[in-house]
Amino acid sequence: MSNPITKIHLSGFRGASTAFELDLDPSKDMTMLFGENGSGKSTILDAIDVVCNDTIGCLQGVSAGQNVGKYLCNLGCQQATLQVTVSSNSDSWTGTMRRNSINVFGDADRPTVKILRRNQIFKLVTAQPRERYDELSRFIDVSGVEQSESSLQQKLNGTNQEITTLTRDKDHMAGQLDELWVAEGHPGPGPTAMEWAEQRVNTGIQGLNDTLDRLKEAVDTVAAATSAKTEFETRRQSHSNVLGQLDQINQQITNAPSITSATAVQLLESLEKAKAYIEAEDSLDKCPTCQRPMERDELLGIVNQEFGQLSELKKLTDDRQRIQGGVNTAVSHLEEATTKLVEALKKVQEVVQTGNVPELVALNIAWPSWEQATDDMDALVAICGQLEPVHPTFEQQRDSAQRDVSQFNSIKQWWDGIHDANEEMTDVDRIRDGLQRAYDIVHEKRVAFTQGILDDIRKEADRLFQEIHPGENIGLEQLKMEEQRRGSVSQTGTFNDHNDVPPQAVFSESHMDTLGFCVWLALAKREAPEATILLIDDIFSSVDATHLGRVIDLLSTEASNFLQVVVATHYRLWWDRCQHAHGIQRVHLGRWCVANGIAPQNMPRVLDELRAKVASAVFDRQGVSSKAGILLESILDDLALHYGCSLPRNRLNEYTLGALLNGCSRLFTRHSLTVQIDSNWNRDGQPEDWQATDSRAAYDRVNAMQFIRNQVGCHFNLAGMNIPDGDVRDFGTATIELVEALTCPNCGSLATRIANDGTHLRCSCAKRAAHMTPVAIQ
Amino acid sequence: MTNNPATPDTPDVTQSPDDLLATEVADALVEVGLITDGHKAELLAKLKSGGVRQEDWNLWVDMATAPEAADEEADDE
Numbered sequence: 001m002s003n004p005i006t007k008i009h010l011s012g013f014r015g016a017s018t019a020f021e022l023d024l025d026p027s028k029d030m031t032m033l034f035g036e037n038g039s040g041k042s043t044i045l046d047a048i049d050v051v052c053n054d055t056i057g058c059l060q061g062v063s064a065g066q067n068v069g070k071y072l073c074n075l076g077c078q079q080a081t082l083q084v085t086v087s088s089n090s091d092s093w094t095g096t097m098r099r100n101s102i103n104v105f106g107d108a109d110r111p112t113v114k115i116l117r118r119n120q121i122f123k124l125v126t127a128q129p130r131e132r133y134d135e136l137s138r139f140i141d142v143s144g145v146e147q148s149e150s151s152l153q154q155k156l157n158g159t160n161q162e163i164t165t166l167t168r169d170k171d172h173m174a175g176q177l178d179e180l181w182v183a184e185g186h187p188g189p190g191p192t193a194m195e196w197a198e199q200r201v202n203t204g205i206q207g208l209n210d211t212l213d214r215l216k217e218a219v220d221t222v223a224a225a226t227s228a229k230t231e232f233e234t235r236r237q238s239h240s241n242v243l244g245q246l247d248q249i250n251q252q253i254t255n256a257p258s259i260t261s262a263t264a265v266q267l268l269e270s271l272e273k274a275k276a277y278i279e280a281e282d283s284l285d286k287c288p289t290c291q292r293p294m295e296r297d298e299l300l301g302i303v304n305q306e307f308g309q310l311s312e313l314k315k316l317t318d319d320r321q322r323i324q325g326g327v328n329t330a331v332s333h334l335e336e337a338t339t340k341l342v343e344a345l346k347k348v349q350e351v352v353q354t355g356n357v358p359e360l361v362a363l364n365i366a367w368p369s370w371e372q373a374t375d376d377m378d379a380l381v382a383i384c385g386q387l388e389p390v391h392p393t394f395e396q397q398r399d400s401a402q403r404d405v406s407q408f409n410s411i412k413q414w415w416d417g418i419h420d421a422n423e424e425m426t427d428v429d430r431i432r433d434g435l436q437r438a439y440d441i442v443h444e445k446r447v448a449f450t451q452g453i454l455d456d457i458r459k460e461a462d463r464l465f466q467e468i469h470p471g472e473n474i475g476l477e478q479l480k481m482e483e484q485r486r487g488s489v490s491q492t493g494t495f496n497d498h499n500d501v502p503p504q505a506v507f508s509e510s511h512m513d514t515l516g517f518c519v520w521l522a523l524a525k526r527e528a529p530e531a532t533i534l535l536i537d538d539i540f541s542s543v544d545a546t547h548l549g550r551v552i553d554l555l556s557t558e559a560s561n562f563l564q565v566v567v568a569t570h571y572r573l574w575w576d577r578c579q580h581a582h583g584i585q586r587v588h589l590g591r592w593c594v595a596n597g598i599a600p601q602n603m604p605r606v607l608d609e610l611r612a613k614v615a616s617a618v619f620d621r622q623g624v625s626s627k628a629g630i631l632l633e634s635i636l637d638d639l640a641l642h643y644g645c646s647l648p649r650n651r652l653n654e655y656t657l658g659a660l661l662n663g664c665s666r667l668f669t670r671h672s673l674t675v676q677i678d679s680n681w682n683r684d685g686q687p688e689d690w691q692a693t694d695s696r697a698a699y700d701r702v703n704a705m706q707f708i709r710n711q712v713g714c715h716f717n718l719a720g721m722n723i724p725d726g727d728v729r730d731f732g733t734a735t736i737e738l739v740e741a742l743t744c745p746n747c748g749s750l751a752t753r754i755a756n757d758g759t760h761l762r763c764s765c766a767k768r769a770a771h772m773t774p775v776a777i778q
Numbered sequence: 779m780t781n782n783p784a785t786p787d788t789p790d791v792t793q794s795p796d797d798l799l800a801t802e803v804a805d806a807l808v809e810v811g812l813i814t815d816g817h818k819a820e821l822l823a824k825l826k827s828g829g830v831r832q833e834d835w836n837l838w839v840d841m842a843t844a845p846e847a848a849d850e851e852a853d854d855e
Binding site for chain 1: 795
């Protein structure tokens, strides 16, 4: 649990050219640091900010070269001498400077401190939507959920795409099926292709396959038989041809010289050798065998002649051998073809005997006895001749059956596909619906969540704003997440009956200042205000006196929500307005100079001063009269202003004490002005105990002695000298009694705000210890 | 709770906006039966961190809305 700050000690920090110490009164709702420009107010707030928030105070964002933090040290001091200590009742934290930055020491958690400087106001109200979001993001940053929502949306899109694909595929299959159904002439059993398909699928493919197999077998066996017949005939023709050739060559050999082929070969070899010898001998002139004289060329001619006759014989012999080989092959082939034809026809017979192919049975084929079937091959060829005409018919039937099977397969594939797609779509549809509902919930919750927070902030900021600008027809209308741009918050305002206008474009500077303050205050109230210390650094420079008075009232009211509020101001009006307030600690800072540094001055409240003077043994009759007069003028001026009492008109709106007393007299005499004080206002937990003050009697006494103010307090004259001290003391006492009878004992203010029920007026502090009636006079 | 009626209730600052919204979303999804109780803790953890993947959403919604899941719920009742 955080404790309020009770003491600040500065040495060598910013304007603290000499050691400076300030005690803060934690019993007060607010501490006001008042001083003219350059008196050290911001130095004090910076010290708290630097120590509690680890910042460089108002130097943040200042363009002053590198190591701007070094300027936290007073220009006339060494960094080593800088020390900032912030203390609460139980803990303290000390910052020292090393290498241009401040390090803070202290074991306990530092208090939560929020500071508002004038330059920050613009970030809240005049910045771009993205920067405004950054300021608000700690309340509305739901990027985790947003990311998860994004993945949900992607999944939803993917699932929708999946359904589109499934639907397209299903439609395609249904279209194909429908097309086939139409082509088939819209067959039954029902009026749709799907019913037809279902019936077809339920019928099954077995019958179609059986038909196809049967026809395939018929086609194959008949084809094999006709093919075997063709081959057989070819082989038989070849066999016949080769036998004819053999006869012819044998006849030629019979007619040739009687010499065996082997002999012819030996002779041919001898002749080849002789020819080679003669060709090699250029000068040969006799036969090398018989030695008979003979020319070389003549010898060569004889050898060549013999050689030709033997070669012819050899060729015939070789041809016969080759043809004989062909005869053997032809016989072999013919036997194979015969066997094949027989086997093929046997297969056909088997098919016929099964009775599966009625068309074959109908041919009434006269089957031979297979043991002697080869004896009459022409009969087999004739059977094949019977088969050949039906072969094309079988092929057509087989192709038709094949188409039926293919069609069935297609129908089944489409029907199954449509069926599967329907089932899958049921599942995917269910999931898609779930994802869509989930997305709607996540999206709506997120938008409502962030917008709800923005609405709360807007509402509270506008409520505060209206306290400052009542009846001015101006306000903060909406804070909204921009839909098109992520992480952006837009704002709109109302201005003189115009809605949806950008405040930054139409509001005055002072309106923007107060709006920024109200937004900041509304945000601060959302974050554990009871543990938060607010620092407000002289931000109302553009605000006029009337509005500043309302700001003061507002802040006095709101201060009680926070752990502690410290306000710095240079407005004397603020200082003066709070002079009677018990709940505010006022610190007056005198003129700053290097030699003295920050100089706090003891400035007691006027009422306390008057009390002290009345009670003093050394009686200051002039001081009592003067202070009493100032106090009366102050309180009666507020009273007259609130009720609109009649006062003599003057150019400067300055009224004498006598005029104010006369002007307010009707309030007491005719309108029975009554002030009630809760006698238990300072006793926590005690029930309210409202007691009416005797303000009328106090007023009458003061009215009767008002001359003392002038004669003793303002002028040097004999009449004044003749007034005894006792009368002057009575005047002072009566003044104190009147002020006490009219004001809140806590805040010292008149109760001038209309209570919620409209029955009375109340003061603006959190204690609300004073009520006043009437609410208004005619 | 503050003693000032004009002050809104203070939100729980120990929870981030993501924490608060994730809880709200998870409760709502479980309540309408789009997420089973068994998946709620995982959903909550992943929602906060932005770690819910497309497959997670598909699996969770599928399991919560499958006819068998509905039957089981009916049996439990």
